[in-house]
Amino acid sequence: SQQGEEDPQALSIQEGENATMNCSYKTSINNLQWYRQNSGRGLVHLILIRSNEREKHSGRLRVTLDTSKKSSSLLITASRAADTASYFCATDYMRFGAGTRLTVKP
């Protein structure tokens, strides 16, 4: 499969806690991207990490990439209720997995 697969399917945490989501893929890639989707809306790009990078930060987001394991993780630190959304990864060819539904309880 050319697409990424996220896990867990669903994650529920308390506000202030960290949230970690994972993405696995099967083919070699040039880059991997993470997107967020609020209910009923289009996806919004969060971060892109290239195959020669191991870690990238953007605000409260931290993404890691392990090409030897063909996996990536997205860490959201100090989560907020507004982070409640579905999170998707996409590899080359712009195909998405099923996403992780994150619920942050106030």
Add this chain to the structure above:
Amino acid sequence: DAGVIQSPRHEVTEMGQEVTLRCKPISGHDYLFWYRQTMMRGLELLIYFNNNVPIDDSGMPEDRFSAKMPNASFSTLKIQPSEPRDSAVYFCASSLTGENEKLFFGSGTQLSVL
């Protein structure tokens, strides 16, 4: 910039009718993508264009689906005849430089086929 613009926002039609979804990409973006999202199948890539030319249509489910991009600022996704299983949210997205770069999504068209 207004972003990617899709119309209509909602479409309700009866089985057998023709449905046309429209998309205006961000000006200057060379790539345009059509996706379909359902609970069962997730977010599926249907087709994408580069400089108005279809590059990969392997995700188009059946001959009932067709997509065109007559110019750099407009694309359509047509379903004829429509069926209830086509009910989904259809998204259009555009990208500046390539398949592997950041996508900008429209707000989607919620299609209900009765």
